[in-house]
Amino acid sequence: MTEHSSVAASLASVPLFSGLSPDEVRMLAAHFIRKRYGHGELLFSEGDPCRGLYIIESGKLRIFKSSPNGREQVLAVEGPGGSVAELPVFDGGPYPASVSTIEDCQILFVSRQDLHNFCLQHPEVALKMLAVVGARLRRLVGIIEELSFTTVRQRLVAALVRLAQAKGKQTDRGIEFELSGTHQEMAHQLGTVRELVSRNLMRLQAEGLLDVEARNIVVLDMPGLSALLEANP
Amino acid sequence: MTEHSSVAASLASVPLFSGLSPDEVRMLAAHFIRKRYGHGELLFSEGDPCRGLYIIESGKLRIFKSSPNGREQVLAVEGPGGSVAELPVFDGGPYPASVSTIEDCQILFVSRQDLHNFCLQHPEVALKMLAVVGARLRRLVGIIEELSFTTVRQRLVAALVRLAQAKGKQTDRGIEFELSGTHQEMAHQLGTVRELVSRNLMRLQAEGLLDVEARNIVVLDMPGLSALLEANP
DNA sequence: TTACCGCTGCGACTTAAGTCACTTGCCCGG
DNA sequence: CCGGGCAAGTGACTTAAGTCGCAGCGGTAA
Numbered sequence: 001m002t003e004h005s006s007v008a009a010s011l012a013s014v015p016l017f018s019g020l021s022p023d024e025v026r027m028l029a030a031h032f033i034r035k036r037y038g039h040g041e042l043l044f045s046e047g048d049p050c051r052g053l054y055i056i057e058s059g060k061l062r063i064f065k066s067s068p069n070g071r072e073q074v075l076a077v078e079g080p081g082g083s084v085a086e087l088p089v090f091d092g093g094p095y096p097a098s099v100s101t102i103e104d105c106q107i108l109f110v111s112r113q114d115l116h117n118f119c120l121q122h123p124e125v126a127l128k129m130l131a132v133v134g135a136r137l138r139r140l141v142g143i144i145e146e147l148s149f150t151t152v153r154q155r156l157v158a159a160l161v162r163l164a165q166a167k168g169k170q171t172d173r174g175i176e177f178e179l180s181g182t183h184q185e186m187a188h189q190l191g192t193v194r195e196l197v198s199r200n201l202m203r204l205q206a207e208g209l210l211d212v213e214a215r216n217i218v219v220l221d222m223p224g225l226s227a228l229l230e231a232n233p
Numbered sequence: 234m235t236e237h238s239s240v241a242a243s244l245a246s247v248p249l250f251s252g253l254s255p256d257e258v259r260m261l262a263a264h265f266i267r268k269r270y271g272h273g274e275l276l277f278s279e280g281d282p283c284r285g286l287y288i289i290e291s292g293k294l295r296i297f298k299s300s301p302n303g304r305e306q307v308l309a310v311e312g313p314g315g316s317v318a319e320l321p322v323f324d325g326g327p328y329p330a331s332v333s334t335i336e337d338c339q340i341l342f343v344s345r346q347d348l349h350n351f352c353l354q355h356p357e358v359a360l361k362m363l364a365v366v367g368a369r370l371r372r373l374v375g376i377i378e379e380l381s382f383t384t385v386r387q388r389l390v391a392a393l394v395r396l397a398q399a400k401g402k403q404t405d406r407g408i409e410f411e412l413s414g415t416h417q418e419m420a421h422q423l424g425t426v427r428e429l430v431s432r433n434l435m436r437l438q439a440e441g442l443l444d445v446e447a448r449n450i451v452v453l454d455m456p457g458l459s460a461l462l463e464a465n466p
Numbered sequence: 467t468t469a470c471c472g473c474t475g476c477g478a479c480t481t482a483a484g485t486c487a488c489t490t491g492c493c494c495g496g
Numbered sequence: 497c498c499g500g501g502c503a504a505g506t507g508a509c510t511t512a513a514g515t516c517g518c519a520g521c522g523g524t525a526a
Binding site: 415416417427428431432435447448 | 502503504505506
């Protein structure tokens with residue numbers, strides 16, 4: 001397979017461009033460049049002028065805000081098939097947040113200009129864009145809700161429940177899975193600091209809901225855990 | 234002026250539909266209904282299925298999330314020319330937040346179906362939509378940033394500075410303006426409770442930065458106030 | 467092997483945030 | 497003119513959140 005046609009193959013499977021004809025995908029593919037990034041590399045920082053759109057072929061990256069005090073708040077984690085910076089490509093403004101990889105990544109890039117031109121000829125792509133931006137907006141509203149109504153403890157529990165559902169394996173001891181990153185990274189996703197993640201994990205263990213062995217988590221009492229999401233005291 | 238043509242006149246001045254020809258605006262106007270709401274009325278609640286799009290002719294309304302414990306977090310305040318629920322109209326999902334008026338309002342409403350049909354024939358409206366949704370997304374990111382990086386005090390100061398710039402009048406004593414609502418409403422916008430707004434205002438007064446007389450604020454030391462936005466101690 | 471470094475676990479402490487209960491003042495309607 | 501009700505000020509308290517400092521652990525690169 002040539003480089004070019006492998007790009008086309010990737011694009012065809014991206015939700016953003018589903019619905020295009022093979023010919024259209026091929027035309028579009030001509031404008032993309034493939035890039036590789038190592039773990040922890042920065043694609044761009046908030047405030048940078050928008051150069052173009054990124055599409056993830058493999059690996060994961062995180063969209064985040066960082067504060068002068070070194071705190072970080074993760075807005076989203078995107079995996080294969082996901083895209084980044086749909087918005088500023090269209091409104092012309094700067095990137096509203098920074099993006100870095102959390103795994104080695106293979107990424108397709110298209111310049112703002114090229115994508116813009118393509119969209120003018122294919123209005124249905126703009127509608128897809130609206131759907132993607134919409135989904136992002138809903139997630140942001142969810143983050144705001146969590147930040148202003150819940151405690152760190154509840155946010156952590158919510159994250160654990162999500163992880164358990166997403167990649168938990170039922171074993172003889174309970175539902176088992178691995179934390180996606182370090183405690184530090186979890187803290188960034190929950191909008192807090194490392195110590196609180198560590199402490200709250202220990203506390204959940206002390207309460208008999210979890211079993212924590214380094215990064216391996218065993219949920220012993222799923223109903224009990226979920227119950228913490230409802231109650232407020 | 235007939236009812237219908239006055240609707241058309243209003244629509245023509247809304248950013249979302251600027252760029253349409255007078256004929257197009259007239260066609261669009263036929264699908265709108267004018268509604269009136271009193272102060273404090275609820276247009277819809279989060280989770281409701283999306284019926285259509287709202288455009289504000291006069292008055293103000295607030296988009297907010299509310300928690301089971303009675304807390305509220307305001308996501309945006311929209312005034313004349315603003316629109317509400319652009320997103321769910323397109324992605325078909327439920328409303329992600331609730332909306333209520335904070336003044337008497339005159340509002341134009343169009344059903345999801347009618348707007349959808351119109352957009353299919355006028356793709357440029359979809360692009361405008363993208364811009365509006367984009368602006369909203371940026372504001373949400375800003376809220377997240379404030380919630381996770383700043384204190385209530387800093388958020389309050391930021392809000393005061395914004396108000397001072399927006400509607401402050403230079404007088405002999407300093408920059409003078411009125412709070413937009415009750416302390417309770419401010420608290421909802423800052424994602425906190427009434428008491429903290431009250432206390433922090435008093436504290437700023439004690440520090441000689443403000444003069445507070447009921448709902449009337451006089452900024453005595455604008456540089457000093459702005460300085461609080463930078464420093465972290 | 468050793469030295470170093472990043473991740474983790476803790477204990478002790480400080481401070482922001484929120485809760486509760488109550489007072490005061492003001493406006494509006496009867 | 498009086499009483500009810502909402503808005504605001506305030507003190508005392510509880511608790512979540514965050515900070516600091518340090519110790520142990522495990523891997524890896526020299």
